[in-house]
Amino acid sequence: MNQPINPRISPIYDPAQPSENVDNTRHADYGTSYARIKPEGVDTTHGAILYLENITVSFDGFKALNNLNLDISVGELRCIIGPNGAGKTTMMDVITGKTRPTAGTAFFGQSIDLTRLTEYDIAHAGIGRKFQRPTVFEQHTVFENLELAMKMDKRVKSTLFSRLTTEQVDKIDACLRLIRLNGNERRLAGLLSHGQKQWLEIGMLLMQEPQLLLLDEPVAGMSDAETARTAELLNELRGKHSIMVVEHDMGFVAEIAQQGKVTVLHEGSVLAAGKMSEVQADERVIEVYLGR
Numbered sequence: 365m366n367q368p369i370n371p372r373i374s375p376i377y378d379p380a381q382p383s384e385n386v387d388n389t390r391h392a393d394y395g396t397s398y399a400r401i402k403p404e405g406v407d408t409t410h411g412a413i414l415y416l417e418n419i420t421v422s423f424d425g426f427k428a429l430n431n432l433n434l435d436i437s438v439g440e441l442r443c444i445i446g447p448n449g450a451g452k453t454t455m456m457d458v459i460t461g462k463t464r465p466t467a468g469t470a471f472f473g474q475s476i477d478l479t480r481l482t483e484y485d486i487a488h489a490g491i492g493r494k495f496q497r498p499t500v501f502e503q504h505t506v507f508e509n510l511e512l513a514m515k516m517d518k519r520v521k522s523t524l525f526s527r528l529t530t531e532q533v534d535k536i537d538a539c540l541r542l543i544r545l546n547g548n549e550r551r552l553a554g555l556l557s558h559g560q561k562q563w564l565e566i567g568m569l570l571m572q573e574p575q576l577l578l579l580d581e582p583v584a585g586m587s588d589a590e591t592a593r594t595a596e597l598l599n600e601l602r603g604k605h606s607i608m609v610v611e612h613d614m615g616f617v618a619e620i621a622q623q624g625k626v627t628v629l630h631e632g633s634v635l636a637a638g639k640m641s642e643v644q645a646d647e648r649v650i651e652v653y654l655g656r
């Protein structure tokens with residue numbers, strides 16, 4: 365499919381506006397090697413990295429998603445909020461191929477039809493997902509975890525036992541600093557705090573240079589200090605990656621949403637979308653979620 369699937373999206377992006385559009389280059393920090401927007405392989409000429417249209421998921425007649433429409437621009441950090449059972453996890457399951465939609469279309473860029481790919485293929489196409497519980501290799505050091513993640517990227521032409529190049533070591537070092545684990549690189553991952561494990565897992569995903577990063581409740585179970593540092597981390601990734609964050613911690617969402625768009629899901633559909641201040645003031649959102 366070569367035609368633009370969403371003609372509403374134009375390639376001009378103003379970060380001050382909650383917009384569907386992103387200029388790929390203006391916000392990407394190409395000076396950092398661990399993370400940058402790498403649009404090869406995914407056609408994002410019209411600015412969208414993800415495009416969900418009329419997605420419905422029925423479980424024995426119950427619609428966990430009900431005509432859901434949502435698109436995310438290249439380089440955007442989108443927060444998804446909503447009450448329990450709103451369909452947030454199901455939406456991520458559809459994006460990552462874990463759940464097939466009953467109806468609707470899901471495109472990665474303009475031409476990759478996610479509904480036709482396996483979970484494995486979607487991961488290798490460039491969609492990285494972090495689940496709520498960290499899954500790091502506890503018996504390996506922090507450095508080895510990042511190294512293993514890098515070598516699992518099929519674009520990296522090395523085996524698990526090959527020596528690292530200087531560039532690869534630099535990439536791991538840059539990632540260690542980003543995820544606040546420099547100085548801990550020789551520690552066993554199993555000895556890290558819960559928050560550090562979450563950061564390590566984010567780092568492992570970043571080593572594979574995902575085009576779209578899905579984070580499911582990244583600060584659940586974290587201390588206040590860890591939550592604040594995670595917000596800093598995500599703010600540093602802003603513009604370098606396209607990121608979708610599902611989170612219930614509204615203080616954290618406010619920190620990372622900034623002037624960007626927050627989408628509120630309710631009963632499988634988008635109830636509201638806009639700046640954090642707008643959705644917080646929305647009577648419908650207060651009634652079904654924030655006021656509870």
Ligand SMILES: Nc1ncnc2c1ncn2[C@@H]1O[C@H](COP(=O)(O)OP(=O)(O)OP(=O)(O)O)[C@@H](O)[C@H]1O
Nearest residue numbers: 423426427428446447448449450451452453454455
């Ligand atoms: N495999 C399944 N079979 C039947 N119903 C399901 C299945 N998966 C999810 N559901 C239902 O679909 C609805 C949406 O669930 P989902 O987990 O996507 O919500 P959520 O917004 O992620 O909630 P939470 O904030 O609690 O994680 C819920 O009512 C849930 O019980």
